[in-house]
Amino acid sequence: MKVTIKNWVGVATWKWVANDDNCGICRMPFDGCCPDCKLPGDDCPLVWGQCSHCFHMHCIVKWLQSQQVNQQCPMCRQEWKFNNK
Amino acid sequence: MSLKIDYNDSWNLIKKVFPILDESSSKQQEASENEFYKTLSVIENLNLAEIIKTMILTRVEREIRESYVPKFWSYFVKVENYEEGFFKFSKAINFIHDCFMQYGSLFLKLKILNKKLLPESNIYGNEDPVDALRLLFRATLLSQLPIEHKDIIENFYIIALSEENNRDIADFFNLSQQSENNYNLIFSETNRKLNKLDLLEPLVGQVLTSLIYTTIENHVQKTCKDSFDSSYLTTLETWLETVIIPWLQTIYCSEYASVNEEAVKRFQRKLLNFLYETYAKVRINQLFNIIIEFPESLPALEDLRLCLQKTDLRSVLIEKLQKSMETRLLHPGVSTPDILTAYVASIRSMRVLDPSGLLLETVTQPVHQYLRSRDDTVRCVVSSLTEEDPNDLAEELVRGNAVHVDENALSDEDAENWTKWMPDPVEADPNKSSNIRRSSDIISMLVSVYGSKELFVNEYRTLLADRLLSQFSCDTEKEIRYLELLKLRFGDSQLHYCEVMLKDVADSKRIKTHIAQIPEYSENFNMSAMILSAQFWPALKDEKLEVHPKIKEQMALYTKGFEALKGSRTLAWKNHLGVVDVEIDLPDRKLNLSVTPVHVTIIMHFEDKKEWALDELSRVMQVPPTILRRKMGFWQSYGLIEEVKPDLFCLIEEIENSVSKAASEIVEDYESESAMASAQDQRKEELQTFWSYITGMLMNLDSLPLERIHQMLKMFAFQGPTIECSLQELRHFLDAKVREHELVYSGGLYKLPKSDILT
Ligand SMILES: [Zn+2]
Ligand SMILES: [Zn+2]
Ligand SMILES: [Zn+2]
Numbered sequence: 068m069k070v071t072i073k074n075w076v077g078v079a080t081w082k083w084v085a086n087d088d089n090c091g092i093c094r095m096p097f098d099g100c101c102p103d104c105k106l107p108g109d110d111c112p113l114v115w116g117q118c119s120h121c122f123h124m125h126c127i128v129k130w131l132q133s134q135q136v137n138q139q140c141p142m143c144r145q146e147w148k149f150n151n152k
Numbered sequence: 153m154s155l156k157i158d159y160n161d162s163w164n165l166i167k168k169v170f171p172i173l174d175e176s177s178s179k180q181q182e183a184s185e186n187e188f189y190k191t192l193s194v195i196e197n198l199n200l201a202e203i204i205k206t207m208i209l210t211r212v213e214r215e216i217r218e219s220y221v222p223k224f225w226s227y228f229v230k231v232e233n234y235e236e237g238f239f240k241f242s243k244a245i246n247f248i249h250d251c252f253m254q255y256g257s258l259f260l261k262l263k264i265l266n267k268k269l270l271p272e273s274n275i276y277g278n279e280d281p282v283d284a285l286r287l288l289f290r291a292t293l294l295s296q297l298p299i300e301h302k303d304i305i306e307n308f309y310i311i312a313l314s315e316e317n318n319r320d321i322a323d324f325f326n327l328s329q330q331s332e333n334n335y336n337l338i339f340s341e342t343n344r345k346l347n348k349l350d351l352l353e354p355l356v357g358q359v360l361t362s363l364i365y366t367t368i369e370n371h372v373q374k375t376c377k378d379s380f381d382s383s384y385l386t387t388l389e390t391w392l393e394t395v396i397i398p399w400l401q402t403i404y405c406s407e408y409a410s411v412n413e414e415a416v417k418r419f420q421r422k423l424l425n426f427l428y429e430t431y432a433k434v435r436i437n438q439l440f441n442i443i444i445e446f447p448e449s450l451p452a453l454e455d456l457r458l459c460l461q462k463t464d465l466r467s468v469l470i471e472k473l474q475k476s477m478e479t480r481l482l483h484p485g486v487s488t489p490d491i492l493t494a495y496v497a498s499i500r501s502m503r504v505l506d507p508s509g510l511l512l513e514t515v516t517q518p519v520h521q522y523l524r525s526r527d528d529t530v531r532c533v534v535s536s537l538t539e540e541d542p543n544d545l546a547e548e549l550v551r552g553n554a555v556h557v558d559e560n561a562l563s564d565e566d567a568e569n570w571t572k573w574m575p576d577p578v579e580a581d582p583n584k585s586s587n588i589r590r591s592s593d594i595i596s597m598l599v600s601v602y603g604s605k606e607l608f609v610n611e612y613r614t615l616l617a618d619r620l621l622s623q624f625s626c627d628t629e630k631e632i633r634y635l636e637l638l639k640l641r642f643g644d645s646q647l648h649y650c651e652v653m654l655k656d657v658a659d660s661k662r663i664k665t666h667i668a669q670i671p672e673y674s675e676n677f678n679m680s681a682m683i684l685s686a687q688f689w690p691a692l693k694d695e696k697l698e699v700h701p702k703i704k705e706q707m708a709l710y711t712k713g714f715e716a717l718k719g720s721r722t723l724a725w726k727n728h729l730g731v732v733d734v735e736i737d738l739p740d741r742k743l744n745l746s747v748t749p750v751h752v753t754i755i756m757h758f759e760d761k762k763e764w765a766l767d768e769l770s771r772v773m774q775v776p777p778t779i780l781r782r783k784m785g786f787w788q789s790y791g792l793i794e795e796v797k798p799d800l801f802c803l804i805e806e807i808e809n810s811v812s813k814a815a816s817e818i819v820e821d822y823e824s825e826s827a828m829a830s831a832q833d834q835r836k837e838e839l840q841t842f843w844s845y846i847t848g849m850l851m852n853l854d855s856l857p858l859e860r861i862h863q864m865l866k867m868f869a870f871q872g873p874t875i876e877c878s879l880q881e882l883r884h885f886l887d888a889k890v891r892e893h894e895l896v897y898s899g900g901l902y903k904l905p906k907s908d909i910l911t
Contacts, residue, residue, distance in 0.1 A: 068736060068737065068738055068758070068759055068792075068803060068805050069736070069737040069759070070734060070735075070736055070737075070752075070755055070756050070759045071734065071735040071736075071737070072703070072732060072733075072734055072752065073678065073733040073734065073735055074678040074680075074732070074733040075678065075679045075680070075703065075706070075730065075732050075733075075749075075752075076680050076681070076682065076730050076731050076732070077679070077680070077681045077682070077707065077710075077725055077726070077727070077729070077730040077749070078621060078681065078682045078684065078692075078725070078726040078729035078730050079681045079682070079683050079684070079711075079723040079724060079725045079726060080683070080684045080685070080686040080689075080692075080723070080724050080726065081683050081684070081685065081686075081714070081718070081721050081722070081723055081724075082686070082721065082722060082723075082724060083720055083721055084720050084721065084722050085720070096687055098685065098686055098687050099685075099687040099688075105648055105651070105652075106651075106652060106655060107652065107685050107687065107688070108659075108685065108718070108721070109718070113720060115720075
């Protein structure tokens with residue numbers, strides 16, 4: 068007997084490779100989206116800081132704009148720098 | 153003139169003038185006018201006027217009572233046929249009329265006597281003695297009314313009415329054409345006499361009314377029986393006006409009674425009301441069928457609406473309709489989609505009948521209650537909303553506007569239409585503002601059955617997910633169009649999840665095309681994935697399955713392709729979900745099948761190795777043996793696999809080698825399983841959090857009955873506002889564990905299997 072797979076349509080869920088499940092700013096799951104967005108994934112991406120913390124991009128940008136003096140990571144209070152890996 | 157009065161002569165003279173006072177039967181010649189005036193002066197001189205008048209009236213009264221009236225009523229006996237009755241009645245009236253007429257000269261004399269000698273007095277309240285005579289006849293007749301008198305009167309008028317109404321009926325009574333004129337003559341003559349004696353209304357009125365009522369009832373029944381698609385109201389009104397009313401006029405308005413014009417008018421109003429009432433009742437009795445045939449039955453509904461305005465039958469309608477709905481709709485024998493269809497039809501029909509919406513509310517109340525008690529209602533509503541074929545609910549969705557969320561808010565529209573405001577009907581429930589009722593449309597009414605839009609939308613989401621994951625070649629464009637319609641109605645926020653789901657499908661297609669272009673990711677066969685945004689889909693069933701290494705490898709490649717495309721993201725495969733097209737080459741045949749991943753994995757393992765013990769394959773595939781056995785049934789039905797020994801399965805490549813052909817009878821209950829976790833599964837998941845408590849208990853106490861486990865869980869585990877679990881639910885959960893060999897149940901006690909204790 069010979070079994071030949073001609074077509075396989077599987078089901079998978081996608082997820083961010085991050086060291087946490089939820090965004091530290093909005094507390095929403097990374098696999099969802101930030102409170103301002105409707106569509107997850109490409110439309111509401113994650114960004115990482117050099118401190119290795121990550122957030123919804125929209126969340127951290129909003130946070131940084133609200134900080135007049137220092138641009139700090141809201142989690143570890145280190146200076147925030149985008150990690151363009 | 154002599155002053156001496158001869159009393160004897162005087163009395164003789166009086167007797168001659170008023171023969172009725174003469175007891176002796178000797179016939180005298182009629183008195184002359186001269187004699188009459190002479191008698192009057194005698195009576196005046198002797199002051200006898202009052203006495204003579206009373207004597208005469210007493211005699212007349214006695215004569216009528218003792219001889220005429222009994223003779224008259226003697227005509228009213230049982231007859232063989234209508235015709236006989238007809239003639240009997242006319243003879244009776246002739247007779248009594250003659251009796252009346254024979255008092256003519258007597259009462260003329262009495263009239264003069266009365267006028268000359270007793271100007272202040274009257275007779276029975278009548279100035280004219282002839283009127284008094286009529287009264288005397290009437291009162292005496294009615295005082296001796298025999299029970300069966302109505303039959304003959306009815307006979308008389310039925311024949312006439314049938315003449316007027318319909319030749320067919322005349323034929324039915326075997327009335328010959330040539331006798332028709334004769335009938336007409338007798339008929340009008342008899343009515344004329346009745347009018348003259350002032351007997352028409354008292355003697356005939358009641359019979360006539362009920363006869364006409366019956367005629368109207370029959371006519372209405374005959375006219376609109378089982379036919380709902382045309383309006384009959386005008387036809388019926390015309391019929392009444394052109395057939396019944398003229399006939400009534402011939403009866404009432406003879407030369408003697410032109411005043412009866414008014415009586416006919418009154419009668420006509422009464423009959424028109426009765427016509428509306430009769431017609432409305434007929435329609436009310438047919439209402440359930442009328443509703444079912446909506447919109448073809450619209451004319452019947454319009455008629456009924458007009459009749460309801462003219463009659464007082466709303467409560468009858470409500471009662472009847474609720475009753476027929478109970479007997480014909482709201483029982484277990486009717487499927488939910490059928491109930492919904494009827495429900496929609498009744499909503500639409502009630503809108504026609506009563507734009508205020510109150511009737512609708514009252515009539516559909518029991519349907520609401522009943523639908524709420526059915527498990528599959530939401531599912532049926534949602535699926536008929538989303539069905540391919542056009543149906544009532546889908547139509548409503550396309551037509552309707554947004555579901556009113558804030559029901560107390562007065563909309564602008566209401567403010568603009570204030571001139572059209574109508575008060576609520578009297579039966580209105582004062583607790584509810586009419587505003588709510590009027591704004592209700594079908595979909596929002598159905599939603600209100602459940603009290604929440606969320607429940608509806610969730611059900612839609614589950615169905616959509618099911619469709620997307622079971623037919624991978626789904627028409628997403630249609631679904632998107634559809635979603636837009638739903639969004640108009642339920643609002644964006646509610647349906648946002650579904651939007652993401654549909655976007656996932658489209659994205660998955662793009663990703664597939666992209667990965668397929670890169671050779672290193674697509675080696676042996678077409679592999680693709682429906683990539684879901686887990687947060688937005690309903691909870692997926694979580695079943696374990698270790699796919700065949702070849703597949704696993706391919707999946708890993710696909711994942712790599714995905715990761716390369718979408719930075720920092722990866723895939724988690726739901727191995728048990730999906731659909732696989734497979735070709736199986738056998739020495740004697742070739743199978744092309746579309747199956748689930750579990751099935752394919754089984755057959756791929758048998759490709760590698762021809763014989764598997766159930767346990768062994770169960771370990772490799774990480775599927776519980778009971779489930780695996782069921783899934784293997786699928787291949788057994790194809791005769792590919794056979795259970796050669798208990799729990800030992802073998803590949804059978806050629807049908808000839810098959811030990812038992814009966815194997816083909818084992819067919820897996822190939823249920824079209826939903827990919828979504830059912831409520832029960834979710835409950836199971838919740839209970840799974842207590843599994844460690846339960847194993848702990850059983851480890852320490854060896855074995856326990858269900859009730860003890862429940863008690864202990866209540867004491868230690870179910871604390872705070874977490875979940876409450878009934879004994880029944882716990883039993884289900886534990887029994888499932890027994891089936892999965894994680895528990896043993898014997899003698900009413902649950903315990904852990906031996907091996908678990910050792911490990
Ligand atoms: Zn966030
Ligand atoms: Zn965002
Ligand atoms: Zn940080």
